[in-house]
Amino acid sequence: MAKDDVKQAYKLVGTRVLRPDGLDKVTGRARYGADFAMPGMLYGAVARSPHAHARIVSIDASKALALDGVKAVVTRADLPEGLTGEDWNLQENAMAGEVALYDGHAVAAVAATSALLAKDAARLIEVDYEVLPHVTDVDEAMKPDAPVIRPGAADHTVPDGMPPNVVKYFEFGRGDVEAGFAQADLVRERTYRTEATHQGYIEPQACVGQLGSDGKGEMWVTTQGQWYVRKMCADLLGLGVAQLRVTPSEIGGGFGGKTTVFMEPLSLALSRKAGGRPVKLVMDRAEVLRATGPTASASMDVKIGMKADGTMTAARAEFRMQGGAFPGSPVNEALECAFAPYKLAAVEHIGYDVLANRPKAAAYRAPGAPMGAFAAESLIDEMARELGLDPIELRLLNVVEEGDRSSYGPKFKRIGLREVLEATKVHPNFSVPLGPNQGRGVATGFWFNYNGDTSVSMAIAEDGTAQVAVGTPDIGGGRASIGLMVAETLGVPYEAVRINVVETGALGINEPTHGSRATFATGKAAVLATEQATREMCRRAAADWGIDPDAVEWVEGAAQPAGPNAGKFPPMSIAEIAGNMSNTGGPIAGHWEGVPRGVGASFGTHVADVEVDPETGRVTVLRYLVVQDAGRAIQPDYVEGQYQGGAVQGIGWALNEGYVYGADGRLQNAGFLDYRIPVASDLPMIDTVIVEVPNPGHPFGVRGVGETGITPPLPAIANAVAAATGVRLADLPMNPPRVLAAIRSRMDD
Amino acid sequence: MTTIRVTTEVNGDRVEFLADPRETLLDVLRDKLGLTGSKEGCGTGDCGACSVLLDGRLVSSCLVLGVEAEGRKVETIEGMAPGEELHPLQRKFLEHAALQCGFCTPGFLVASKALLERNPDPTEEEVRYWLAGNLCRCTGYDKIVRAVLDAAAEMRGAG
């Protein structure tokens, strides 16, 4: 069978096995970032700017250093100069240079013999600031008289004459949109805004870093990607990349926010200055919210033309996003995903990446896509209501399928959006009658999915069990899904395979667990590595039998002659071959390195039922349905878990979450009390339907499921609120004061 | 810096430690006693990842000072399954895949145990409100609530 054919019947793939790391995680034994301790370890703390924008005139650490037990203080002067591009951005974000660029920007760090002492010492570091004018809102930052955050930061994409805080400019599309609008029976144009939200992982950033004067170092860290941490820390400190060994801990959530570095390089800088003693740095929640990756805030114009039957004739999006005081907001991804579910002959996208005095945005689950979907799907819903069209039928009328040209350019390969919409239409939730003040909202979302650099190594143990070294930290059941795929390929019980997430010294480079890639890319690499080992086992059996290796095949955990002409030999089991390997040529292993081809995109449709309290403006989610194409669900529990978790993060973004900046540019809600993520009592059960349209590019049909689930909730909830109240909120979050004001403004009309 | 000698009982064992009066019970459990199963997600009592039982009462150990443990009884996640057998809640969390990253899981288990000790037959709504002080960012709570309800049913059947 060709390796890209997708098999249909499996023994293990698709079963709901227990996760192999589960026991450690229900007993408190699993070791996360802050759970490591080393002999001789010091504790670090970071001093941070209280100003949104301020020139650092001087830093005086003499009082801190005078404390008994304080071993080192570092500032930007302790980091190498001359970095460029994203390396410079990362270094500048890790520790401010001449100017503090946002409230919470690190300005100095200290290491001491206890955590309390380190915090005391950080408070004694005296920084003289010259406060500068600041701007935190994206539209304000684009005004010609806005404070200029970094003169000359615009790159080659920005045409002359743009406002100085615009640092990247995007423009893509096709067809004649004006002609498309002219053909439409209904054209609408609206502006939408979303506030920045935080990934909100419950585990704060934490690491222990150790660096000697010989330039060799080690780090234990909570991260989505140990090789990214290694490369970034090495570049920021001027080290040889391979001289740093980075071991990932268990990870307490990341959602994109742990694909980069913040204080991790500082632990190494402190360690080097403190004679090579390990330094532990653990952020508190306020530091996480003030200084680690939130997503961008957005201001978005959308214009769509439709025929009376709902056929879309043209669409245009112009999005502005600030991703903090650094380039890199996901405005391009937001544009590419906004209209991806729809067949369009004419479409235009324009995007501005804008600087503002906020923390450097990090990736957050399908970066940009939720905002783009909010704008596009809100307007599509408004127009469907105006034309009296069913939201699913309208989407089926314009649905993209294999061979259709995507809104962002290339043609789609095999995709499952039609199957998703059909499954939504027949789900019982879709026909539950609604009461007064209740409304139903439908929205669709999209994510590309991704492959990326991948290295996997596997080996057969003496008893025929198998170990697999993978480089993508297990963030939500990855060991289980990879274990199932390897065991299925090897023909052994799931329990006979151990998946080890390994340190950087053990494999070639791997990109992080991001882009919904781990089950696709690491999984595919693990299958290919396993097939290398089974080929070798077939070769050993063939040698024993004295027949041609090509005449031996691997079936259900054993080598056996491939057909009657190969000879008559009883199957030789993996245990037999493994037990004898030291006498037949030594170790049996397999490995695969590369960028696995064959990524399959994923679409989802969500249906939200809400009730809006007309007295308070509070929105209660009554029912919630997620329908999404997984390609193949390797372990359905964890696929459902991704759907449910993505939906609830989106519900939080829609209803409650958002960064609140005061007029002074300081973050006013830097804690879980005021930055309120959804809690159990806010929610109903989250119903799920796993649609399986296999991806032909993966041996088991996997597409990747982590990200698409957060793309429809923002508009699904907004559309439901509009249905319940008759008023449409175009700004997120739709918290009770905003909803109440909208209801009252309707009553005033 | 003055430290205070504290004697307390943790998971049935008598322990002694020296605490800085500013250190929380969570700091002491994690840094002095090596019990890192209780997690710090916020340090302000908002996330529940550090939930422990103090004389049988559910508390956020980040809001209790270490010195306040003097003469008290502390139960943490590490004491939930003292032998080879898991507590039914731990087993049901595994069976229902009620964890993704697992960081909030110890807090949810301790809080759920406190719930079922006081109310062996909670409704879904009662489970959701009792656990409203425990934040989970991965699961959307669906599978957690199901696991708690299933564990409660099994424990009632066994009792």
Added chain:
Amino acid sequence: MIEVNLWSGLRHVTGGATVVEVEGATVGAVLDALVAAHPGLAPFIEAGVSVAVDGEIITGDRFAEVPDGAEVFLMQRLKGG
């Protein structure tokens, strides 16, 4: 010949063209040929691009094959969470 579809913002550096015909059997050869035809594209390509070949988005593989007559789109490099 390969027809490469550029994003429309690039027409400022290609004299207005958003489709450029080049020779090249691999992604790398196509990118090099694009820069040779329009040197203004160099900073955009050096900053990192993804190349969609017959619908498959390829990132980070200059040796990936581009069949003759393939439909090729230049895209900004993707990132994921």
